[in-house]
Amino acid sequence: MTDIILHHYALSPFAEKVRIGLGLKQAAWKSVDIPNVMPKPDLMxxxxxxxxxxxxxxxxxxxxxxxxxxxxxxxxxxSPAFQPKGREGEARAITMWADRLIFSPAVGVVMSQVADKFGEAFKKDRSEFSGRLFDPERMRAALPFVRDQTYALLSLAETMLADGRTFLLGGEPSLADCALYNPVWFIRQHLGPAAAPLDRLPKIATWMEHMGVLGHGKRADIEASDALEIAKAATPGKTSVDGSDPSGLKAGQKLSVxxxxxxxxxxxxxxVGLAADRISLARHDERVGDVVVHFPRAGFIVQAL
Ligand SMILES: N[C@@H](CCC(=O)N[C@@H](CS)C(=O)NCC(=O)O)C(=O)O
Incomplete structure (x- = not known):
């Protein structure tokens, strides 16, 4: 198989979800360090x-x-699988829950306590990114609310672990564990393992120890320019458009996602590609030639151009 290349930076919690997944699979992968704010000239x-x-x-x-x-x-x-046989939907549904509901208040818990550390460039970037002013004062005031939300949501995972299982879906780690690891890791990384509300969640603390053992697989650092060369030398894989998709979209249509x-x-x-779980667009760029960019369907808006 052609190499897996992850474009990411060390403190990104969503990147940590993937890195711990690569650890679960004991995968070899290549790492490109990207900026944590725009511009990202070698990613675009x-x-x-x-x-x-x-x-x-x-x-x-x-x-x-x-x-x-x-x-x-x-x-x-x-192998090993992210989705236990017969429980694929469950693993993915818990993942969506962690990504879309827990991540935001967990980031709020961290930001409300470290917002002053960030420079103007970061604040401006994150204001544009979120569509909401990065305002340390407002973030500090929101701490009780975001801490309560994080506690209430993480308590559901604590309940799942209450019967003594090692991981969320049983004895083996799955996609759901990698997703939950993301916000808990982020809070621990910035505020330590005893930060509220983690201090009230002992089962999650033990579960984090099991997760940490998975590691990050076998990582090799490469330059962004190498990744662009690899894309240029490669041909995109085969894709197909599901003709019975409810959207009625047709292969060859010009779209934005x-x-x-x-x-x-x-x-x-x-x-060039459409299925229940993904939509794929072919594009051309001088620096990389022909590429295909793939997106999930859930959480993405598709518009005809
Ligand atoms: N739904 C996305 C969320 C990704 C996300 O929000 N990532 C954060 C970093 S953890 C981000 O992009 N921040 C702005 C940036 O890195 O430029 C995913 O699952 O990948």
């Missing part, structure tokens, strides 16, 4: 505008959003 030729972290590249195929990155890793490296929550930058291209 690959994604066509998608700016979030992380992005996975395999040759000339570019995977946006960890929802799809994890599915693609599972497809290409099936845009995240519905943050970093809402549209990516334009030609439809």
């Amino acid at each position: 030729p690959l994604t066509g505008g998608y700016r979030k972290t992380p992005v996975m590249q395999i040759g000339a195929d570019i995977y946006c959003d960890t929802q799809l990155i994890m599915l693609e890793l599972d497809r290409r490296l099936p 845009t995240p519905d929550d943050t970093g809402k930058v549209p990516v334009a291209g030609t439809l």
Whole structure:
């Protein structure tokens, strides 16, 4: 298989979800360090505008959003599986819950306590990214609310672990564990393991120890320019458009795909792939030649151009 390349930075919690997944699979992968704010001049030729972290590249195929990155890793490296047999939907539903509901208040818990550390460039970037002013004063005032939300939501995971199981779906780690690891890791990374509300969640503390053992797989650092060369030398993999998709979209249509929550930058291209879990656009860029950019369906807005 062509190398897995992860474009990411060390402190990104969504990147940590993928890194711990690569550890679970004991995968070998290549790492490109990207800026944590715009501009990202060596990422844009690959994604066509998608700016979030992380992005996975395999040759000339570019995977946006960890929802799809994890599915693609599972497809290409099936063992050990991210999704226990017969419980695939459950694993993915818990993942969506952690990504879309827990992440935001957990980030609030951290930001409300460290917001003053960030410079103007970061504040400006994150204001644009979220569509809301990065205001340390407002963040500090929100701490009781975001801490309560984080506690209430993490308590559900604490309940899942209450019967003594090692991981969320049983004896083996799954996609759901990698997703929950993301916000808990972020709080611990910035505020330590005893920070509220983690101090009230002993089962999650033990579970984090089991998760940490998974590691990050076998990582080798490469330059962004190497990744661009790899894309240029590669040909995108085969894709197909499901003709019975309820959207009625047809192969060859010009479309844009845009995240519905943050970093809402549209990516334009030609439809070459469509399935229940993904939409794929072909694009061309001088620096990388022909690439196909893949997005999940859930959480992305598709518009005809
Ligand atoms: N739904 C996305 C969320 C990704 C996300 O929000 N990543 C954060 C970093 S953890 C981000 O992009 N921040 C702005 C940036 O890195 O430029 C996913 O699952 O990949």
